[in-house]
Amino acid sequence: MNLPNRLTLARIFLIPIFMAFLLIQDAKGHSIIPYQNVVAALIFILAATTDGLDGYIARKRGQVTNLGKFMDPLADKLLVSAALISLVELGEVPAWVAWVILGREFAVTGLRAIAAADGTIISASKLGKIKTVTQVIAISAILLNDWPFSLLHIPVGKPFLYIALFFTILSGMDYLIKMKKILKK
Secondary structure, X not given: OOHHHHHHHHHHHHHHHHHHHHHOEOOOOOEOOOOHHHHHHHHHHHHHHHHHHHHHHHHHOOOOOHHXXXXXXXXXXXXXXXXXXXXXXXXXXXXXXXXHHHHHHHHHHHHHHHHHHOOOOOOOOHHHHHHHHHHHHHHHHHHOOOOOHHHHOOOOHHHHHHHHHHHHHHHXXXXXXXXXXXXXX
């Protein structure tokens, strides 16, 4: 269990903590902890930051493992899924947007599983990385109610959510095209 894999597991373990801070309310539906959304956002951002960090360390130290190749994208999908489902519950994200994003995530996971059964490991594409970054920015901005941009009355979260949706669809189509050869077998 090397450091990059530990960071990936830490991301997974942070998910229920993030969700607890985001969703726990009193009987009247009010936050029970001061700055609860801010704490949830910081936990989400910390967890999302480990995504880039674990890959960087793994490549730099030559510690890329099959476990890491499997767990890293799974951890990303779990984090984004938990955030989107929670934000739908809170009325901050339209359900259809979450379904499209989650549908793409499950489809790509399925495609990767098919490729892995064929002995092929599919790494994240540049479009997939852009998709992840735009999703993290959108979710973070929504969690923070667009702060600090809200001070200037500039909406960031919702516009970035639709930018993330665009890159989600585009990267999903890119994976499907790349997988065409393997799917024909």
